[in-house]
Amino acid sequence: MRNILIIGATSAIAEATARRFAAGGARFHLVGRNAERLAAIARDLEIRSGQPVVSESLDLDHLEQHPALLERAEQALGGIDVALIAHGTLPDQNACQQSVEKTLAAIHTNALSVISLATLLANAFERRGRGTLIVIGSVAGDRGRQSNYVYGAAKGMVGLFLQGLRNRLSGKGVQVITIKPGFVDTPMTAAFEKKGLLWAQPDRIAQGIVAAVERGRDEVYLPWFWRWIMRVILHIPERLFKRLKL
Amino acid sequence: MSTTAPGSWGRYPPSRPRQILPCRDIQTLALPAEPQSCLPFGNGRSYGDVCLNDGGALLLTRGLDRFIAFDPATGILRAEAGVLLADILALIVPRGWFLSVTPGTQFVTLGGAIANDVHGKNHHLAGSFGCHTRAFELLRSDGERLTCTPERNADWFRATVGGLGLTGLITWVEIQLQRIANPWIVAENRRFANLDQFLALNADYEARYPYTVSWIDCAARGRALGRGIYMAGMHAPPGLMKPPPPERRALTVPFVPPVSLVNNLSVRWFNRLYYHLPRPARGLTPYQPFFYPLDNLLEWNRLYGRRGFFQYQCVIPPAAAREALREMLARIAASGQGSMLAVLKRFGDQTSGGLLSFPRPGFTLALDFPNLGARTFALLESLDEVTRQAGGAVYPAKDARMSGDSFRRYFPRWAEFSRFIDPRFSSSFWRRVMGN
Numbered sequence: 001m002r003n004i005l006i007i008g009a010t011s012a013i014a015e016a017t018a019r020r021f022a023a024g025g026a027r028f029h030l031v032g033r034n035a036e037r038l039a040a041i042a043r044d045l046e047i048r049s050g051q052p053v054v055s056e057s058l059d060l061d062h063l064e065q066h067p068a069l070l071e072r073a074e075q076a077l078g079g080i081d082v083a084l085i086a087h088g089t090l091p092d093q094n095a096c097q098q099s100v101e102k103t104l105a106a107i108h109t110n111a112l113s114v115i116s117l118a119t120l121l122a123n124a125f126e127r128r129g130r131g132t133l134i135v136i137g138s139v140a141g142d143r144g145r146q147s148n149y150v151y152g153a154a155k156g157m158v159g160l161f162l163q164g165l166r167n168r169l170s171g172k173g174v175q176v177i178t179i180k181p182g183f184v185d186t187p188m189t190a191a192f193e194k195k196g197l198l199w200a201q202p203d204r205i206a207q208g209i210v211a212a213v214e215r216g217r218d219e220v221y222l223p224w225f226w227r228w229i230m231r232v233i234l235h236i237p238e239r240l241f242k243r244l245k246l
Numbered sequence: 247m248s249t250t251a252p253g254s255w256g257r258y259p260p261s262r263p264r265q266i267l268p269c270r271d272i273q274t275l276a277l278p279a280e281p282q283s284c285l286p287f288g289n290g291r292s293y294g295d296v297c298l299n300d301g302g303a304l305l306l307t308r309g310l311d312r313f314i315a316f317d318p319a320t321g322i323l324r325a326e327a328g329v330l331l332a333d334i335l336a337l338i339v340p341r342g343w344f345l346s347v348t349p350g351t352q353f354v355t356l357g358g359a360i361a362n363d364v365h366g367k368n369h370h371l372a373g374s375f376g377c378h379t380r381a382f383e384l385l386r387s388d389g390e391r392l393t394c395t396p397e398r399n400a401d402w403f404r405a406t407v408g409g410l411g412l413t414g415l416i417t418w419v420e421i422q423l424q425r426i427a428n429p430w431i432v433a434e435n436r437r438f439a440n441l442d443q444f445l446a447l448n449a450d451y452e453a454r455y456p457y458t459v460s461w462i463d464c465a466a467r468g469r470a471l472g473r474g475i476y477m478a479g480m481h482a483p484p485g486l487m488k489p490p491p492p493e494r495r496a497l498t499v500p501f502v503p504p505v506s507l508v509n510n511l512s513v514r515w516f517n518r519l520y521y522h523l524p525r526p527a528r529g530l531t532p533y534q535p536f537f538y539p540l541d542n543l544l545e546w547n548r549l550y551g552r553r554g555f556f557q558y559q560c561v562i563p564p565a566a567a568r569e570a571l572r573e574m575l576a577r578i579a580a581s582g583q584g585s586m587l588a589v590l591k592r593f594g595d596q597t598s599g600g601l602l603s604f605p606r607p608g609f610t611l612a613l614d615f616p617n618l619g620a621r622t623f624a625l626l627e628s629l630d631e632v633t634r635q636a637g638g639a640v641y642p643a644k645d646a647r648m649s650g651d652s653f654r655r656y657f658p659r660w661a662e663f664s665r666f667i668d669p670r671f672s673s674s675f676w677r678r679v680m681g682n
Contacts, residue, residue, distance in 0.1 A: 023336075037271055044312035048337065187270055 001051075003077035005070075007031045007060065007117060008087025010038055012186035013136060016206035017084060022049040024210075029073040029080075030055035032087070060087055061109055063116045070120050082132045082213065083121045085114055090188050096150040103150050110154035115161050122165050122174065130173040132213055135162055137180045139221065142230045145246040159219075166218060177212050178219045181205050182226040252304060255547050256293035257502075257554030258617055258646050261674060265303040269310050272326055272417035275385050278303035283672035284387075286411045288355035289330060292362060293557040294646030295674035296410045302672060305415060307357055313337065314418055321423035322380065327357030327416040332541075339533070343423040344481065346378035352538050357416040362643040363408035363603040367457035367479070367537070369593045374605045376407035376598025381420040384413060387670035391417075396599070405666035408600030410642060412676060414668045429490075430482035431457075431536040435525045441472030441572060448592060451478045457536075462588040463517040464613065467579045471572065473521065474590070479536050491532055498544040506551035506616035513584030540587075550616045557644035558626055559604075559612035561593060566636035567609040573632050574611065581625045585613040601663040604641045612644070623647060642675060653679035 004021055006014050009030035018028060022045050030045075032038040035057035042055040054076045058069060074080060091106035118135060125131030140148055141155030159178055166176035183189065183199045200223050208222035221227040236244070253261060267276045267284070278284050285299040286307050298304075310328035317323075321343045323334065331345060332352035338344065349364040358364075360382060365374045372378070381395040384406055392414075394403040406413045434455070438444045444460060451458050455478035462474040540546055547555070562570045571590070578585065589612040593605045615622050630652050633640060639656035640648050654660055667676075 036273055040271060040312050040314075043314060047313040047316045187268075190268070 001025045001027060002081045003027050003029075003079055005029045005031070005073045005077065005080045005083040005121075007083070007085045008136075009041060009055065010034050011086045011088070011136075011188070012202040013181065013184060013205050013209075014084060014086035015041055016202040017086075017209045018045055019048060020203075020206050020210045021082075025049070027051045027077060028053045028055075029076050031058055031060070031069065031073075033057060033059060060113045060117075061105075063113060066113075066116050066120055070117075070124065074124070079128070080121070080124070080131065082134065083117075084134045084136075084209075085117055085121075086136045087113070088136065088188075090148075091150055093146075093148050093150060106150050107154045107157075110151060111157040114158050118158075118161065118165060122169060122176070125174040126169060126172055132175040132177065133165075134177045134179060134209060134213065137162070137178050139180050139182050139226050139230055141180070143233055143241075147246060163219075175213075175216060177209075177217060179205070179209055179212065180219065180221045180226065180230075182221070182223065182229070252287055252290050252297075252306070254294055254297050254646075255291050256556060256644075256646060257547060257550065257552075258556065259295055259298070259300075259674070261295065261298040261300040263299055263304045264301055266306060267303055268306040268308075269328070269415075272310055272383075272385075275305075275387075275389075275415055277387055277670060284670060285673045286327075286357060286361070286415050288328060288358035288361075289353055291351055291354045291358065293644040294642075295678065296362070296642050296645075297358075298674040299672060300674045307355060307415070310357075310417065315420075318343070321425065322420060323423055324381075324418060324420040325356060326418050327360075327382070328355050330355055331359065338423055339426070339429050342426060344426045344533070346422055346424045347372055347375045348537055349375075350538065351541055352534075353541065356419040356421070357411075360407055360416060360419060361409060361411040363598055363600045363605065364643070365593070365605045367459045367591065369591065369596075369605055370452050370458065371456050371594060373594065373596030374598050374600075374603060376600050376603065377596060378422045379407065379419060379598075380422055382406070383417045384415070385417050386414040387668050402666065404599045404601050405663055406600075407598050408603035409663065409666070410602060410673060410675065412667045412671050412673060414671065426481045427484040428482055428487040429533050430487045430530050431479045431533050432482050432486070432528070433477065433479040433531045433536055434528045436476045436478075436527065437474075437521070438476055439473050440470060441568065441575070444472060444474065444476065444590065445568065447476050451476060452592065454478070455480050458591065460590045461520070462575070462590050462611075463521045464575055464578050464588040465514045465517045465584045466521075467576070471575050471579070474588075475521065475525075479531075482530060486530065488530055494542055496542045496544050499546055499548040502548045503551050506553070506555070507549045508555070508586060508614075508616050510582050510584060513586055516586050517584065550614075553617040553619075555614055555616045556622060556626060556646060557612060557614050557641075558629055559610060559641040559644045560629070560633045560638050561604065561606055561608045561610040561641075562633065562636045562638040563606075563608045564592075566638075570632050570636040570638070571609060571611060574629055577625070577628055577632070578613065581621075583615050583618065583622060583625055585615055588613045601659045601666075602642070602657050604639060604643070606639065608638065610641075612641075645675070648679065650679045650681045 010032040038055045042053040046053045088110045096103040137159045138155040140152040141159045162178045205222045212220045284303040287304040307328040310326035312326045314324040348366045359375045363374045363376045384392045457479040460476045
């Protein structure tokens with residue numbers, strides 16, 4: 001039985017992942033923004049896991065509330081074994097370009113709030129000498145592109161931060177996993193035309209996340225072929241890359 | 247939950263919805279802009295056009311997939327309408343419960359099971375899915391929410407059970423489960439040489455087993471007309487079980503071949519082989535292969551090629567059954583258009599009361615035919631002729647071609663039903679059989 005904290009529990013990837021954890025026996029503490037949806041998910045997970053589920057709705061942009069949040073989760077679960085940080089927004093790139101405020105808000109939600117939570121969780125895990133921290137990053141964080149570089153910059157920042165954290169905690173019993181999904185068919189990406197082989201269902205990502213935990217992986221592209229796509233994209237010289245419409 | 251254009255299981259008729267609206271939670275219903283109509287679309291396992299809305303909008307319900315309540319003491323389960331029966335089984339079987347009625351695939355949604363009032367191998371004993379539905383919520387396009395039970399809003403209950411998704415969106419469903427001792431089935435197989443032998447065996451087996459069904463070799467003619475294999479089963483009693491079998495990995499038909507792989511020759515050889523294949527007379531089997539023999543071959547509908555296929559399932563009242571079934575089997579064998587998955591079973595007297603429910607007392611025969619164009623349409627119409635004369639009915643969930651005239655004869659309460667249709671809801675099927 002694992003004690004699992006999920007932050008951003010109403011995201012499609014988080015919900016699918018929680019169900020897979022529930023099937024293997026788990027107790028959950030859920031945090032999300034939309035209270036009604038969160039309650040429905042909590043009830044569903046209670047039935048699937050056969051264990052009581054605690055949930056609380058919170059705006060994670062309020063960083064000053066993070067320490068108390070984690071304390072409540074620790075209390076309710078009696079120690080966190082696994083923490084999944086899955087909250088985020090997909091900002092409108094064009095709107096951000098015209099608004100510093102929107103750009104910084106997107107970076108606040110997708111990077112700073114994640115870094116705040118990751119720091120607090122990592123320190124708690126380090127003190128206990130064990131724990132698994134999973135963070136949903138994105139392939140968009142591997143290279144800046146004109147179509148979504150605000151989102152990409154936030155995810156890239158998180159990715160670098162986690163590399164450092166992983167390095168720091170290596171050998172201290174703490175596992176830090178960065179998940180980099182490609183295109184996922186979720187409500188967050190509802191505005192896109194979803195056709196073709198590159199789009200994956202949330203459950204496929206969830207399956208990869210659970211496998212990454214079991215196998216002790218560090219950075220995982222999901223589905224797997226994104227590792228190779230991103231490898232190619234990273235190797236395009238900037239002189240050429242800057243002219244591409246990506 | 248994919249948002250690429252959904253189709254029906256028979257891959258016929260081709261259809262293009264103008265808009266696809268995924269549902270995410272049961273609190274909100276996104277409707278398409280006027281004057282477009284909409285139709286709930288579950289997991290796309292109905293064969294013809296009851297799940298299609300050509301030129302209109304589809305409300306994808308697979309996103310409504312949360313459990314709401316489960317009482318392991320009473321076996322009462324409430325869940326959102328997009329939950330698959332497969333998900334329910336994964337939850338309840340380890341806790342000693344089973345679906346009271348299950349169709350031949352576990353990949354259907356709860357909402358779809360009600361909208362088509364599906365039946366299973368235990369119909370002679372347990373009736374249809376609607377008979378074990380305790381309650382559901384119906385969300386109308388004007389925002390009204392109706393909690394329907396056999397007593398409360400009973401008229402809406404009867405219109406929506408078997409109502410083909412036309413009365414509004416089913417948001418959640420509450421069903422009664424049945425107790426089981428373990429996941430195993432005691433199964434019995436017996437060959438029969440013709441239709442009369444089937445009828446004799448059937449009376450005997452129905453008295454002893456809750457689950458009965460027969461496979462028919464419909465390529466056989468003459469004295470062997472109606473030969474097949476009788477399959478009966480019951481949930482294994484406590485103590486009678488084996489260690490869990492290794493999990494079988496499902497295979498997937500990887501692509502759609504340009505022409506159907508199911509054809510005259512393959513059907514004849516398959517049927518002959520299947521009939522003579524040695525099989526244990528009695529044994530213990532896991533529940534999945536017993537109830538869902540095809541669920542381990544994902545996307546099997548692709549085998550029928552680009553033009554798709556038809557299912558034909560009719561029910562014939564008991565008095566006319568013997569003659570009508572003989573006539574149908576003779577017409578099929580003479581046509582040279584064979585079916586691999588011909589299935590015969592008796593429906594019992596218990597009905598859900600659904601105004602458009604298909605199951606009614608009599609013998610039901612289900613067949614599948616690759617779409618060969620006009621030849622196939624002609625054969626199916628000639629089968630309809632027999633069904634009409636015998637006073638039977640054809641199953642809308644499997645239909646893509648019956649005439650409006652046939653439909654109104656098979657479902658005489660259609661006019662009463664049509665008063666309950668939501669003004670914003672419609673389907674390709676309904677427009678077809680209503681002739682507009």
